Amino acid sequence: MNREEKYMYAALGYANQAASLGEVPVGALIVRGEEIISFGYNLREAGRNGLYHAEMMAIDSACRTLGSWRLSGCELYVTLEPCPMCAGAAINTRISRVIFGAYDKKAGSCGSLLNLLDVKYNHRPRYLGGVLEKQCGEALRAFFKELRGGAKLPLGNFAVKSEE
């Protein structure tokens, strides 16, 4: 297992946490050197907030932890190709490198629909896509298969609990 796979497996662990809450399973983490600075997972539905993508949760947490808006020298790992918001957040925070798993044909903005990481903004993170692509994609497929099958997802219970 190479370095990228090592951290992508960790990101998959956070994606599983999202799935356990009934959220589309996407997980992310931020590494500096060999230290995991922060992590995040998709919480859009439970959090009722369109900004709560895995990458945003991880970036927000990293800024708080490091006390800076600059995440230079940090790598962002995420199980799904970033959307424009999250790719833009990586650019804005000067993240050095973006590593993602599965490609996203619908909203992916790091190679699929377009590539924001190649646009001449004042910072361009390096990037690598397709790391553990099969495993990252399978986590998403399994989630949506269960959803279509009408299986009771934890979200129902979660939502009820949050209103108690």
Add this chain to the structure above:
Amino acid sequence: MNREEKYMYAALGYANQAASLGEVPVGALIVRGEEIISFGYNLREAGRNGLYHAEMMAIDSACRTLGSWRLSGCELYVTLEPCPMCAGAAINTRISRVIFGAYDKKAGSCGSLLNLLDVKYNHRPRYLGGVLEKQCGEALRAFFKELRGGAKLPLGNFAVKSEE
């Protein structure tokens, strides 16, 4: 004064609030019908967080206020052309229309460097740029002129206070 100018002047008011804290003056608000649902202003330096753009603060606040990640039927007003992160956030939250003031040649992603609002994501907000362009641009120019002049900006005091 037309409707767009009416709300852009309000956004300029929030931009001034950012300037008074030593932040690059960008202000934003979210309107539904004729109600201002939320507002925000740039707080990147004082907040030490690269996600704290004016639009993100306004969108985050609107999601909390409305209790939903969907901001359908809402308009986003902002004094400066959105960057990719903020344009992406408007797309993700299904904002109906984006109205901005000054164009941003360095990071603007709604017409300047590229136009994310014209990309075939699963939602495409309508948009209008250049509303009160002169006034919105002047607020930024005045701020940077003062900065270059070495005038004491409130940020110093603010930073000290935050550590007391």
